[in-house]
Amino acid sequence: MFDLYASRVERLFGESPVVVSYSLNAVNASPSTGYVEGEAVFVNGSRLVLFEFLRRSGTKFDREKYRYHFMDTHNRLIFRYDNAPHHPQVSTFPHHKHLPGGVVESPAPDIAGVLGEIEEYVLGISRS
Numbered sequence: 001m002f003d004l005y006a007s008r009v010e011r012l013f014g015e016s017p018v019v020v021s022y023s024l025n026a027v028n029a030s031p032s033t034g035y036v037e038g039e040a041v042f043v044n045g046s047r048l049v050l051f052e053f054l055r056r057s058g059t060k061f062d063r064e065k066y067r068y069h070f071m072d073t074h075n076r077l078i079f080r081y082d083n084a085p086h087h088p089q090v091s092t093f094p095h096h097k098h099l100p101g102g103v104v105e106s107p108a109p110d111i112a113g114v115l116g117e118i119e120e121y122v123l124g125i126s127r128s
Helices: 002-015 111-123
Strands: 019-028 033-042 047-057 060-071 077-082 096-099 102-105
Touching (some): 002 019, 002 047, 002 111, 033 111, 047 111, 060 111, 077 111
Antiparallel strands (some): 096 102
């Protein structure tokens, strides 16, 4: 069932104007849990490594854990979203975003939003 979720992520990557290659792996850990992990490489050489631990409830998938780590060609952090519970001072705890200058508050993103942010970065589009 988690391969269905992974196919949605694959479609996002496949339709993106900035993705040059990607790999995804979907694993069923139990009848109701699983994870998707993968990597995407972009036209400027930057890359995204992602991990999502999911719980299925009917046809809905809830992300219990996630990590979206976006880095440049030298593996330097551009940003990372995650919900590891290690920044309790952040108002959106446990959700947060790592930037080169530190950790900032952030609601939980989804992969479509993360990919949109990466597309803007790669294409040089300024966020307002």
